[in-house]
Amino acid sequence: MMNLDHKTVSIADQVFERLERKILIGEYQRGELLTEIKLSEEFGVSRTPIREALRRLEQEHIIDITARGATVLGILPQDIDDIYEIRSRIEGLASRWMAERVNEEDMAEFRRVIDLQEFYTAKGDADQIKDMDSRFHRMIYEKCGSVSLSDTLLPLHKRVMKFRRVSVSDQTRAEESLAEHRGIFEAIAAHDGALAEKLTVQHIAHARDSIMGRVLSEKEG
Amino acid sequence: MMNLDHKTVSIADQVFERLERKILIGEYQRGELLTEIKLSEEFGVSRTPIREALRRLEQEHIIDITARGATVLGILPQDIDDIYEIRSRIEGLASRWMAERVNEEDMAEFRRVIDLQEFYTAKGDADQIKDMDSRFHRMIYEKCGSVSLSDTLLPLHKRVMKFRRVSVSDQTRAEESLAEHRGIFEAIAAHDGALAEKLTVQHIAHARDSIMGRVLSEKEG
DNA sequence: CTCGATATAATTGTATACATTAAACCAGAG
DNA sequence: CTCTGGTTTAATGTATACAATTATATCGAG
Numbered sequence: 001m002m003n004l005d006h007k008t009v010s011i012a013d014q015v016f017e018r019l020e021r022k023i024l025i026g027e028y029q030r031g032e033l034l035t036e037i038k039l040s041e042e043f044g045v046s047r048t049p050i051r052e053a054l055r056r057l058e059q060e061h062i063i064d065i066t067a068r069g070a071t072v073l074g075i076l077p078q079d080i081d082d083i084y085e086i087r088s089r090i091e092g093l094a095s096r097w098m099a100e101r102v103n104e105e106d107m108a109e110f111r112r113v114i115d116l117q118e119f120y121t122a123k124g125d126a127d128q129i130k131d132m133d134s135r136f137h138r139m140i141y142e143k144c145g146s147v148s149l150s151d152t153l154l155p156l157h158k159r160v161m162k163f164r165r166v167s168v169s170d171q172t173r174a175e176e177s178l179a180e181h182r183g184i185f186e187a188i189a190a191h192d193g194a195l196a197e198k199l200t201v202q203h204i205a206h207a208r209d210s211i212m213g214r215v216l217s218e219k220e221g
Numbered sequence: 222m223m224n225l226d227h228k229t230v231s232i233a234d235q236v237f238e239r240l241e242r243k244i245l246i247g248e249y250q251r252g253e254l255l256t257e258i259k260l261s262e263e264f265g266v267s268r269t270p271i272r273e274a275l276r277r278l279e280q281e282h283i284i285d286i287t288a289r290g291a292t293v294l295g296i297l298p299q300d301i302d303d304i305y306e307i308r309s310r311i312e313g314l315a316s317r318w319m320a321e322r323v324n325e326e327d328m329a330e331f332r333r334v335i336d337l338q339e340f341y342t343a344k345g346d347a348d349q350i351k352d353m354d355s356r357f358h359r360m361i362y363e364k365c366g367s368v369s370l371s372d373t374l375l376p377l378h379k380r381v382m383k384f385r386r387v388s389v390s391d392q393t394r395a396e397e398s399l400a401e402h403r404g405i406f407e408a409i410a411a412h413d414g415a416l417a418e419k420l421t422v423q424h425i426a427h428a429r430d431s432i433m434g435r436v437l438s439e440k441e442g
Numbered sequence: 443c444t445c446g447a448t449a450t451a452a453t454t455g456t457a458t459a460c461a462t463t464a465a466a467c468c469a470g471a472g
Numbered sequence: 473c474t475c476t477g478g479t480t481t482a483a484t485g486t487a488t489a490c491a492a493t494t495a496t497a498t499c500g501a502g
Contacts, residue, residue: 051273056280152376232485268488
């Protein structure tokens with residue numbers, strides 16, 4: 001995934017991505033207080049890029065900044081359920097639009113992603129499965145042809161990342177999920193927007209059931 | 222609207238709000254190059270708070286930052302249409318949830334907003350009508366009880382602000398819009414979630430028709 | 443005259459010093 | 473022992489100096 005528009009990746013951008021990832025996968029706990037000084041020591045940079053990253057994370061409601069520092073915000077079962085309700089209503093739209101607008105080059109990359117997912121699902125590598133699952137969905141957002149829809153779906157997708165990791169650790173669900181992705185992929189490849197939308201809505205509903213079942217039984221971590 | 226959680230409003234926050242507003246209402250033109258130095262002189266502050274504001278605007282895809290400065294990104298008719306398609310699918314959900322969860326105190330404020338909208342609509346004051354229209358929709362986002370849904374809808378709403386101003390300049394549409402808001406308000410007040418959702422979906426569809434009709438005939442500014 | 447390497451100027455990127463804020467602590471009065 | 477108020481402290485908020493980058497202009501070779 002090269003940097004085609006020749007935009008320099010600044011330290012602030014790197015800090016943002018690393019920090020966001022650490023929070024989203026749960027490496028920083030909910031309620032944990034992050035200070036700029038501690039973070040600047042941890043990342044080996046000054047406070048300036050740390051601050052910019054924190055401001056962006058605050059805007060996404062991933063942290064809350066006060067005079068004492070930045071508090072990591074958690075996510076409740078109700079939030080997860082809300083997010084899946086929202087996604088079930090609009091993620092199908094992204095698949096539909098991608099089916100109608102995508103070109104062959106992007107479809108080739110799309111195929112590589114799902115082939116990799118199949119490979120790791122056969123191996124039962126949960127971390128890799130989760131990453132490929134993410135790439136599959138993000139690919140749809142990026143290639144649906146609407147920045148607004150992509151900007152809408154991506155934050156929702158990010159917020160449930162930690163829980164999807166748990167879900168795909170179940171080999172049965174991982175294989176189901178792969179089959180559903182394969183169906184969506186084929187519909188998009190055939191430029192059948194209506195089918196792609198329908199299958200995506202079903203896929204989101206299944207993912208929701210799988211994740212909510214686990215979250216509710218575990219009483220959240 | 223008091224600051225209940227005692228959080229200081231920093232200069233950076235103020236700059237962000239003023240800058241965002243200026244871009245969203247069209248005071249800075251699409252393609253215009255904003256430099257940190259020019260902005261810091263214009264706002265009378267150092268580059269630091271300007272930078273933080275610009276980073277947040279970049280995250281919302283309102284500007285694009287390069288080594289030359291920040292370019293104001295425009296919005297195409299296709300984007301507006303996409304946004305209304307997305308909103309038509311999820312904004313009704315916000316009304317439904319608000320109907321099911323809202324308390325009496327918030328409803329009293331909600332009533333004041335729509336009463337003001339009625340007042341300004343009778344006067345034909347387009348700027349005030351647009352502001353009350355915004356407050357009506359934002360109130361639903363804030364009181365629907367889901368941060369995720371609010372975070373999802375608010376950016377979409379902001380992006381079409383400039384065009385709604387044009388739409389409500391038409392007195393007939395302004396009165397229609399008021400009547401539709403009144404219907405949604407009554408449904409929420411009666412805690413009738415299904416009706417609130419249905420009326421909201423219709424309202425979004427009408428707003429879309431009104432705005433797209435104008436945008437397409439004007440060939441965009 | 444054109445192309446390309448190079449110098450230059452203007453801007454963003456980063457580090458750091460200083461100002462401000464607010465929570466925590468402690469002491470003294472009731 | 474509890475409440476109050478001032479002091480301390482540890483963090484964020486802001487300004488500014490300096491570094492790095494990039495587009496543009498310039499100069500020279502072909």
